[in-house]
Amino acid sequence: MEKTTYDSLHQAFRQRVEGLKKLPPMEGRDKSIEETIEEAGFSRRDFMKWVSAVTAMLALPATFSPLMAEAVKVADRLPIIWLHMAECTGCTESLLRSANPSIDSLIFDYISLEYQETIMSAAGWQAEENLEHAIERYKGRYILMVEGGIPSGEMESFLTIGGHGKSGRAIAEETSENAAAIFAIGTCSAFGGVQAAAPNPTGAVALSEVTDKTVINVPGCPPSEKNIVGTLLHYLLYGTLPALDAYNRPKWAYRLRIHDLCERRGHFDAGEFVEKFGDNAAKDGFCLYKVGCKGPYTFNNCAKQKFNQGTSWPVQTGFGCIGCSEPNFWDTMGTVNEPLRDRLYNTVFGGLGADATADKIGVGILAAVGVGVAAHAAVAAIKPPKV
Numbered sequence: 001m002e003k004t005t006y007d008s009l010h011q012a013f014r015q016r017v018e019g020l021k022k023l024p025p026m027e028g029r030d031k032s033i034e035e036t037i038e039e040a041g042f043s044r045r046d047f048m049k050w051v052s053a054v055t056a057m058l059a060l061p062a063t064f065s066p067l068m069a070e071a072v073k074v075a076d077r078l079p080i081i082w083l084h085m086a087e088c089t090g091c092t093e094s095l096l097r098s099a100n101p102s103i104d105s106l107i108f109d110y111i112s113l114e115y116q117e118t119i120m121s122a123a124g125w126q127a128e129e130n131l132e133h134a135i136e137r138y139k140g141r142y143i144l145m146v147e148g149g150i151p152s153g154e155m156e157s158f159l160t161i162g163g164h165g166k167s168g169r170a171i172a173e174e175t176s177e178n179a180a181a182i183f184a185i186g187t188c189s190a191f192g193g194v195q196a197a198a199p200n201p202t203g204a205v206a207l208s209e210v211t212d213k214t215v216i217n218v219p220g221c222p223p224s225e226k227n228i229v230g231t232l233l234h235y236l237l238y239g240t241l242p243a244l245d246a247y248n249r250p251k252w253a254y255r256l257r258i259h260d261l262c263e264r265r266g267h268f269d270a271g272e273f274v275e276k277f278g279d280n281a282a283k284d285g286f287c288l289y290k291v292g293c294k295g296p297y298t299f300n301n302c303a304k305q306k307f308n309q310g311t312s313w314p315v316q317t318g319f320g321c322i323g324c325s326e327p328n329f330w331d332t333m334g335t336v337n338e339p340l341r342d343r344l345y346n347t348v349f350g351g352l353g354a355d356a357t358a359d360k361i362g363v364g365i366l367a368a369v370g371v372g373v374a375a376h377a378a379v380a381a382i383k384p385p386k387v
Protein backbone atom coordinates (compact mmCIF):
# COMPACT_ATOMS: atom_id res chain seq x y z
CA MET A 1 0.00 0.00 0.00
CA GLU A 2 1.30 3.46 -0.80
CA LYS A 3 2.17 5.97 1.90
CA THR A 4 -0.66 8.35 0.93
CA THR A 5 -3.16 5.49 1.22
CA TYR A 6 -1.86 4.73 4.71
CA ASP A 7 -2.05 8.43 5.58
CA SER A 8 -5.71 8.65 4.63
CA LEU A 9 -6.42 5.36 6.41
CA HIS A 10 -4.75 6.72 9.52
CA GLN A 11 -6.87 9.84 9.30
CA ALA A 12 -10.06 7.84 8.91
CA PHE A 13 -9.16 5.67 11.93
CA ARG A 14 -8.37 8.78 13.96
CA GLN A 15 -11.80 10.23 13.17
CA ARG A 16 -13.46 6.95 14.09
CA VAL A 17 -11.64 6.73 17.43
CA GLU A 18 -12.44 10.37 18.25
CA GLY A 19 -16.11 9.69 17.39
CA LEU A 20 -16.16 6.65 19.69
CA LYS A 21 -14.58 8.65 22.51
CA LYS A 22 -17.65 10.89 22.51
CA LEU A 23 -19.96 7.94 23.25
CA PRO A 24 -20.56 7.01 26.89
CA PRO A 25 -18.70 3.92 28.16
CA MET A 26 -20.56 0.86 29.35
CA GLU A 27 -22.60 1.51 32.51
CA GLY A 28 -20.91 0.55 35.75
CA ARG A 29 -17.48 0.46 34.12
CA ASP A 30 -15.14 1.89 36.71
CA LYS A 31 -11.76 0.75 35.39
CA SER A 32 -9.75 1.59 32.33
CA ILE A 33 -8.37 -1.17 30.14
CA GLU A 34 -4.88 -0.38 31.46
CA GLU A 35 -6.06 -0.88 35.04
CA THR A 36 -7.87 -4.09 34.09
CA ILE A 37 -4.76 -5.43 32.41
CA GLU A 38 -2.43 -4.30 35.18
CA GLU A 39 -4.55 -6.00 37.83
CA ALA A 40 -4.23 -9.25 35.91
CA GLY A 41 -0.44 -8.97 36.16
CA PHE A 42 0.44 -7.48 32.76
CA SER A 43 2.73 -4.47 32.39
CA ARG A 44 2.23 -1.54 30.03
CA ARG A 45 5.01 -3.07 27.96
CA ASP A 46 3.04 -6.35 27.67
CA PHE A 47 0.02 -4.35 26.55
CA MET A 48 1.99 -2.47 23.89
CA LYS A 49 3.56 -5.72 22.69
CA TRP A 50 0.10 -7.21 22.34
CA VAL A 51 -1.13 -4.09 20.52
CA SER A 52 1.79 -4.34 18.06
CA ALA A 53 1.03 -8.02 17.41
CA VAL A 54 -2.65 -7.27 16.73
CA THR A 55 -1.70 -4.37 14.44
CA ALA A 56 0.59 -6.66 12.44
CA MET A 57 -2.05 -9.41 12.35
CA LEU A 58 -4.48 -6.97 10.73
CA ALA A 59 -1.78 -6.21 8.14
CA LEU A 60 -1.29 -2.62 9.29
CA PRO A 61 2.16 -1.04 9.61
CA ALA A 62 3.75 -0.59 13.04
CA THR A 63 3.09 3.17 12.89
CA PHE A 64 -0.59 2.34 13.51
CA SER A 65 0.13 0.75 16.91
CA PRO A 66 -0.42 3.89 19.05
CA LEU A 67 -3.77 4.48 17.35
CA MET A 68 -4.68 0.81 17.85
CA ALA A 69 -3.92 1.22 21.57
CA GLU A 70 -6.30 4.19 21.70
CA ALA A 71 -8.95 2.21 19.84
CA VAL A 72 -8.71 -0.64 22.36
CA LYS A 73 -9.33 1.87 25.16
CA VAL A 74 -12.67 2.91 23.63
CA ALA A 75 -13.74 -0.67 22.92
CA ASP A 76 -16.24 -0.34 25.76
CA ARG A 77 -18.25 2.09 23.63
CA LEU A 78 -19.49 -0.60 21.24
CA PRO A 79 -22.38 -2.62 22.66
CA ILE A 80 -22.13 -6.33 21.87
CA ILE A 81 -24.80 -9.00 21.99
CA TRP A 82 -23.47 -12.58 21.88
CA LEU A 83 -26.02 -15.35 21.29
CA HIS A 84 -25.60 -19.08 21.82
CA MET A 85 -27.42 -21.39 19.44
CA ALA A 86 -26.75 -25.15 18.97
CA GLU A 87 -23.09 -25.77 19.77
CA CYS A 88 -20.61 -26.87 22.41
CA THR A 89 -19.62 -23.40 23.71
CA GLY A 90 -16.08 -24.11 22.51
CA CYS A 91 -15.90 -20.70 20.84
CA THR A 92 -16.52 -18.90 24.12
CA GLU A 93 -14.13 -21.34 25.83
CA SER A 94 -11.47 -20.61 23.22
CA LEU A 95 -11.62 -16.99 24.19
CA LEU A 96 -12.21 -16.99 27.91
CA ARG A 97 -10.98 -20.20 29.46
CA SER A 98 -7.23 -20.15 29.12
CA ALA A 99 -5.44 -21.13 32.34
CA ASN A 100 -4.32 -17.57 32.92
CA PRO A 101 -6.32 -14.72 31.45
CA SER A 102 -4.75 -13.49 28.24
CA ILE A 103 -4.93 -9.89 27.09
CA ASP A 104 -7.39 -11.08 24.43
CA SER A 105 -9.74 -12.46 27.08
CA LEU A 106 -9.34 -9.33 29.20
CA ILE A 107 -10.47 -7.25 26.23
CA PHE A 108 -13.65 -9.29 26.29
CA ASP A 109 -14.04 -8.55 30.01
CA TYR A 110 -13.63 -4.89 29.26
CA ILE A 111 -15.81 -4.41 26.20
CA SER A 112 -19.46 -3.62 26.46
CA LEU A 113 -20.78 -7.17 26.39
CA GLU A 114 -24.46 -6.45 26.94
CA TYR A 115 -25.61 -10.05 26.72
CA GLN A 116 -23.63 -13.30 26.83
CA GLU A 117 -25.30 -16.37 28.32
CA THR A 118 -22.10 -18.09 29.46
CA ILE A 119 -20.70 -15.25 31.50
CA MET A 120 -23.64 -13.08 32.55
CA SER A 121 -25.08 -13.50 36.02
CA ALA A 122 -28.73 -13.05 35.00
CA ALA A 123 -30.84 -16.17 34.41
CA GLY A 124 -34.41 -17.04 33.41
CA TRP A 125 -36.89 -14.20 32.91
CA GLN A 126 -34.29 -11.62 33.82
CA ALA A 127 -31.92 -12.86 31.12
CA GLU A 128 -34.67 -12.64 28.51
CA GLU A 129 -35.50 -9.16 29.64
CA ASN A 130 -31.86 -8.11 29.46
CA LEU A 131 -31.70 -9.22 25.84
CA GLU A 132 -34.89 -7.33 24.93
CA HIS A 133 -33.61 -4.19 26.66
CA ALA A 134 -30.23 -4.40 24.97
CA ILE A 135 -31.87 -4.74 21.53
CA GLU A 136 -34.17 -1.82 22.22
CA ARG A 137 -31.61 0.43 23.81
CA TYR A 138 -28.85 -0.05 21.25
CA LYS A 139 -31.06 -0.44 18.18
CA GLY A 140 -28.98 -0.12 15.01
CA ARG A 141 -25.76 0.28 17.03
CA TYR A 142 -24.95 -3.09 18.55
CA ILE A 143 -22.62 -5.73 17.18
CA LEU A 144 -24.15 -9.18 17.03
CA MET A 145 -21.91 -12.19 17.57
CA VAL A 146 -23.57 -15.58 17.23
CA GLU A 147 -22.13 -18.95 18.18
CA GLY A 148 -23.80 -22.17 17.01
CA GLY A 149 -25.89 -23.64 14.21
CA ILE A 150 -29.60 -22.80 14.03
CA PRO A 151 -32.21 -25.60 13.96
CA SER A 152 -34.75 -24.74 11.29
CA GLY A 153 -37.76 -25.91 9.33
CA GLU A 154 -39.81 -28.64 11.03
CA MET A 155 -37.07 -29.05 13.60
CA GLU A 156 -36.86 -25.38 14.58
CA SER A 157 -38.24 -26.08 18.07
CA PHE A 158 -35.29 -28.38 18.84
CA LEU A 159 -33.60 -25.21 19.99
CA THR A 160 -36.07 -23.44 22.29
CA ILE A 161 -34.70 -20.91 24.72
CA GLY A 162 -36.15 -19.24 27.83
CA GLY A 163 -39.47 -19.00 29.60
CA HIS A 164 -41.32 -17.55 26.62
CA GLY A 165 -40.36 -20.60 24.60
CA LYS A 166 -38.88 -18.71 21.67
CA SER A 167 -36.94 -20.73 19.12
CA GLY A 168 -33.27 -19.99 18.65
CA ARG A 169 -34.07 -19.13 15.04
CA ALA A 170 -36.67 -16.51 16.04
CA ILE A 171 -34.19 -14.93 18.48
CA ALA A 172 -31.43 -14.91 15.86
CA GLU A 173 -33.76 -13.35 13.26
CA GLU A 174 -34.98 -10.64 15.63
CA THR A 175 -31.54 -9.78 16.92
CA SER A 176 -30.03 -9.64 13.43
CA GLU A 177 -32.62 -7.14 12.29
CA ASN A 178 -31.26 -4.15 14.22
CA ALA A 179 -27.57 -5.03 14.38
CA ALA A 180 -24.91 -2.67 13.03
CA ALA A 181 -22.66 -5.61 12.14
CA ILE A 182 -23.12 -9.38 12.36
CA PHE A 183 -20.38 -11.91 13.05
CA ALA A 184 -20.88 -15.67 12.94
CA ILE A 185 -18.36 -16.94 15.47
CA GLY A 186 -17.28 -20.53 14.85
CA THR A 187 -17.96 -23.02 12.09
CA CYS A 188 -21.41 -23.91 13.49
CA SER A 189 -22.70 -20.39 13.13
CA ALA A 190 -20.78 -19.76 9.90
CA PHE A 191 -21.70 -22.97 8.09
CA GLY A 192 -23.97 -25.14 10.29
CA GLY A 193 -21.14 -27.13 11.87
CA VAL A 194 -21.32 -30.45 13.63
CA GLN A 195 -25.10 -30.45 14.12
CA ALA A 196 -25.60 -29.80 10.40
CA ALA A 197 -23.49 -32.86 9.51
CA ALA A 198 -25.43 -35.56 7.67
CA PRO A 199 -28.16 -36.48 8.40
CA ASN A 200 -28.61 -33.09 10.14
CA PRO A 201 -31.38 -34.28 12.47
CA THR A 202 -32.30 -30.77 13.68
CA GLY A 203 -32.23 -29.07 10.28
CA ALA A 204 -29.42 -26.81 11.53
CA VAL A 205 -28.37 -23.97 9.22
CA ALA A 206 -25.81 -21.19 9.18
CA LEU A 207 -26.64 -17.73 10.55
CA SER A 208 -26.43 -16.32 7.02
CA GLU A 209 -29.53 -18.38 6.17
CA VAL A 210 -31.73 -16.70 8.75
CA THR A 211 -30.99 -13.09 7.83
CA ASP A 212 -30.71 -11.09 4.61
CA LYS A 213 -27.98 -8.94 6.11
CA THR A 214 -24.30 -9.55 5.49
CA VAL A 215 -22.82 -12.02 7.93
CA ILE A 216 -19.06 -12.05 8.46
CA ASN A 217 -17.96 -15.62 9.07
CA VAL A 218 -15.21 -16.32 11.60
CA PRO A 219 -15.07 -20.12 11.33
CA GLY A 220 -13.01 -22.70 13.17
CA CYS A 221 -14.19 -25.31 15.61
CA PRO A 222 -13.37 -23.31 17.59
CA PRO A 223 -11.81 -20.18 16.04
CA SER A 224 -8.72 -18.89 17.83
CA GLU A 225 -9.08 -16.11 20.35
CA LYS A 226 -6.92 -14.04 17.99
CA ASN A 227 -9.41 -14.31 15.15
CA ILE A 228 -12.35 -13.44 17.41
CA VAL A 229 -10.68 -10.42 19.00
CA GLY A 230 -9.07 -9.36 15.71
CA THR A 231 -12.49 -9.33 14.04
CA LEU A 232 -13.80 -7.07 16.75
CA LEU A 233 -10.82 -4.72 16.68
CA HIS A 234 -10.93 -4.55 12.90
CA TYR A 235 -14.52 -3.37 13.10
CA LEU A 236 -13.65 -0.99 15.91
CA LEU A 237 -10.99 0.72 13.80
CA TYR A 238 -12.48 0.58 10.33
CA GLY A 239 -16.19 0.86 11.22
CA THR A 240 -16.82 -1.08 8.03
CA LEU A 241 -16.83 -4.74 7.09
CA PRO A 242 -13.48 -6.34 6.17
CA ALA A 243 -12.47 -7.64 2.74
CA LEU A 244 -13.96 -11.12 2.45
CA ASP A 245 -13.19 -14.38 0.65
CA ALA A 246 -15.68 -16.53 -1.23
CA TYR A 247 -17.15 -17.81 2.05
CA ASN A 248 -17.43 -14.38 3.71
CA ARG A 249 -14.37 -14.99 5.87
CA PRO A 250 -12.16 -11.95 6.58
CA LYS A 251 -9.19 -12.13 4.26
CA TRP A 252 -6.79 -10.81 6.89
CA ALA A 253 -7.25 -14.11 8.76
CA TYR A 254 -8.37 -16.67 6.16
CA ARG A 255 -6.53 -15.63 2.99
CA LEU A 256 -3.90 -18.35 3.13
CA ARG A 257 -4.09 -22.05 3.62
CA ILE A 258 -2.78 -23.88 6.66
CA HIS A 259 -0.37 -25.57 4.23
CA ASP A 260 1.01 -22.22 3.02
CA LEU A 261 2.20 -21.25 6.50
CA CYS A 262 2.87 -24.66 8.07
CA GLU A 263 6.20 -25.23 9.82
CA ARG A 264 6.26 -28.80 8.40
CA ARG A 265 5.91 -27.57 4.81
CA GLY A 266 9.61 -28.14 4.12
CA HIS A 267 9.10 -31.83 4.88
CA PHE A 268 6.10 -31.98 2.56
CA ASP A 269 8.16 -30.47 -0.24
CA ALA A 270 11.04 -32.85 0.47
CA GLY A 271 8.72 -35.86 0.48
CA GLU A 272 9.27 -36.60 4.17
CA PHE A 273 6.07 -37.94 5.67
CA VAL A 274 4.83 -39.51 8.87
CA GLU A 275 3.53 -42.93 7.76
CA LYS A 276 1.83 -43.77 11.03
CA PHE A 277 1.47 -42.05 14.38
CA GLY A 278 4.40 -42.79 16.68
CA ASP A 279 6.92 -43.72 13.95
CA ASN A 280 10.36 -42.14 13.74
CA ALA A 281 9.16 -39.65 11.15
CA ALA A 282 6.54 -38.46 13.65
CA LYS A 283 9.27 -38.01 16.25
CA ASP A 284 11.25 -35.98 13.70
CA GLY A 285 8.28 -33.67 13.06
CA PHE A 286 7.73 -34.69 9.41
CA CYS A 287 4.68 -33.75 7.37
CA LEU A 288 1.33 -35.21 8.49
CA TYR A 289 -0.29 -35.35 5.05
CA LYS A 290 -0.33 -39.14 4.82
CA VAL A 291 -1.91 -39.46 8.27
CA GLY A 292 -4.76 -37.24 7.18
CA CYS A 293 -3.70 -33.59 7.45
CA LYS A 294 -6.18 -31.43 5.51
CA GLY A 295 -3.94 -28.36 5.65
CA PRO A 296 -3.67 -28.16 1.83
CA TYR A 297 -7.42 -27.57 1.57
CA THR A 298 -8.05 -25.42 4.62
CA PHE A 299 -7.91 -21.65 4.88
CA ASN A 300 -6.96 -20.25 8.28
CA ASN A 301 -4.05 -18.59 10.06
CA CYS A 302 -3.57 -21.20 12.86
CA ALA A 303 0.07 -21.86 11.92
CA LYS A 304 0.90 -18.22 12.49
CA GLN A 305 -1.38 -17.03 15.28
CA LYS A 306 -1.74 -20.38 17.10
CA PHE A 307 -4.01 -20.98 20.12
CA ASN A 308 -3.83 -20.58 23.90
CA GLN A 309 -1.87 -17.36 23.83
CA GLY A 310 0.33 -18.48 20.98
CA THR A 311 1.42 -21.72 22.68
CA SER A 312 0.59 -24.25 20.00
CA TRP A 313 -1.76 -25.35 17.25
CA PRO A 314 -3.01 -28.75 15.99
CA VAL A 315 -0.16 -29.56 13.57
CA GLN A 316 2.47 -28.50 16.10
CA THR A 317 1.07 -31.08 18.54
CA GLY A 318 1.62 -33.80 15.94
CA PHE A 319 -1.94 -34.22 14.68
CA GLY A 320 -3.03 -33.08 11.23
CA CYS A 321 -5.47 -30.29 10.53
CA ILE A 322 -9.02 -31.66 10.16
CA GLY A 323 -10.18 -28.70 8.08
CA CYS A 324 -12.33 -27.21 10.83
CA SER A 325 -12.71 -23.76 9.25
CA GLU A 326 -14.10 -25.07 5.96
CA PRO A 327 -17.82 -25.33 5.12
CA ASN A 328 -19.29 -28.77 5.90
CA PHE A 329 -15.92 -30.16 6.88
CA TRP A 330 -17.52 -32.96 8.90
CA ASP A 331 -18.96 -34.37 5.70
CA THR A 332 -16.47 -33.25 3.07
CA MET A 333 -13.02 -33.76 4.59
CA GLY A 334 -13.15 -37.56 4.62
CA THR A 335 -11.70 -39.76 7.34
CA VAL A 336 -9.72 -37.84 9.93
CA ASN A 337 -6.57 -39.99 9.79
CA GLU A 338 -6.52 -40.58 6.04
CA PRO A 339 -5.52 -38.31 3.17
CA LEU A 340 -8.22 -37.14 0.79
CA ARG A 341 -7.76 -38.89 -2.50
CA ASP A 342 -10.36 -37.01 -4.48
CA ARG A 343 -9.38 -33.43 -3.87
CA LEU A 344 -7.67 -30.85 -5.97
CA TYR A 345 -4.76 -28.89 -4.69
CA ASN A 346 -2.97 -25.72 -5.71
CA THR A 347 -1.05 -22.98 -3.99
CA VAL A 348 -2.44 -19.55 -3.16
CA PHE A 349 0.69 -17.95 -4.53
CA GLY A 350 -0.04 -19.44 -7.93
CA GLY A 351 3.03 -21.62 -7.94
CA LEU A 352 5.37 -18.83 -8.93
CA GLY A 353 9.15 -18.90 -8.49
CA ALA A 354 10.59 -21.15 -5.82
CA ASP A 355 7.10 -22.14 -4.83
CA ALA A 356 6.52 -23.61 -8.27
CA THR A 357 9.45 -25.96 -7.84
CA ALA A 358 8.37 -26.92 -4.36
CA ASP A 359 4.85 -27.50 -5.59
CA LYS A 360 5.93 -29.76 -8.41
CA ILE A 361 7.70 -31.95 -5.91
CA GLY A 362 4.74 -31.79 -3.53
CA VAL A 363 2.26 -32.41 -6.30
CA GLY A 364 4.29 -35.37 -7.51
CA ILE A 365 4.14 -36.82 -4.04
CA LEU A 366 0.40 -36.25 -3.82
CA ALA A 367 -0.03 -38.01 -7.16
CA ALA A 368 2.10 -40.88 -5.86
CA VAL A 369 -0.30 -41.38 -2.97
CA GLY A 370 -3.22 -41.19 -5.35
CA VAL A 371 -4.40 -37.59 -4.95
CA GLY A 372 -5.85 -35.46 -7.74
CA VAL A 373 -4.84 -31.87 -8.26
CA ALA A 374 -6.97 -28.71 -8.65
CA ALA A 375 -7.81 -25.44 -6.95
CA HIS A 376 -9.86 -24.74 -3.87
CA ALA A 377 -13.01 -22.78 -4.69
CA ALA A 378 -11.77 -19.71 -2.86
CA VAL A 379 -8.53 -19.54 -4.81
CA ALA A 380 -9.77 -20.70 -8.16
CA ALA A 381 -10.02 -17.08 -9.25
CA ILE A 382 -6.37 -16.45 -8.52
CA LYS A 383 -4.89 -19.02 -10.83
CA PRO A 384 -6.13 -22.18 -12.51
CA PRO A 385 -4.71 -25.52 -11.38
CA LYS A 386 -1.21 -26.14 -12.60
CA VAL A 387 -1.10 -29.86 -13.09
Ligand code: FSX
Pocket: 086, 087, 088, 089, 090, 091, 092, 147, 148, 149, 185, 186, 187, 188, 189, 193, 194, 220, 221, 222, 223
Ligand atom coordinates in the same frame (compact mmCIF):
# COMPACT_ATOMS: atom_id res chain seq x y z
FE1 FSX B 1 -18.13 -25.74 19.58
FE2 FSX B 1 -18.75 -23.00 18.99
FE3 FSX B 1 -17.16 -26.01 17.30
FE4 FSX B 1 -19.35 -24.95 17.02
O1 FSX B 1 -17.27 -23.43 18.44
S1 FSX B 1 -15.94 -25.53 19.11
S2 FSX B 1 -19.08 -27.04 18.02
S3 FSX B 1 -17.61 -24.27 15.95
O2 FSX B 1 -20.08 -23.29 17.72
O3 FSX B 1 -18.84 -24.11 20.41
Ligand code: SF4
Pocket: 258, 259, 260, 262, 263, 264, 265, 266, 268, 286, 287, 288, 289, 293, 294, 295, 296, 315, 320, 321
Ligand atom coordinates in the same frame (compact mmCIF):
# COMPACT_ATOMS: atom_id res chain seq x y z
FE1 SF4 C 1 1.71 -29.02 7.24
FE2 SF4 C 1 -0.31 -30.61 6.81
FE3 SF4 C 1 0.76 -29.27 4.77
FE4 SF4 C 1 2.05 -31.29 5.92
S1 SF4 C 1 0.11 -31.41 4.76
S2 SF4 C 1 2.90 -29.30 5.37
S3 SF4 C 1 1.48 -31.08 8.07
S4 SF4 C 1 -0.29 -28.40 6.51
Ligand code: F3S
Pocket: 220, 221, 222, 258, 298, 299, 300, 302, 313, 314, 315, 320, 321, 322, 323, 324, 325
Ligand atom coordinates in the same frame (compact mmCIF):
# COMPACT_ATOMS: atom_id res chain seq x y z
FE1 F3S D 1 -8.89 -26.15 12.60
FE2 F3S D 1 -6.99 -26.99 11.04
FE3 F3S D 1 -6.66 -24.81 12.43
S1 F3S D 1 -8.28 -28.26 12.31
S2 F3S D 1 -7.81 -25.21 14.27
S3 F3S D 1 -8.13 -25.11 10.79
S4 F3S D 1 -5.13 -26.37 12.03
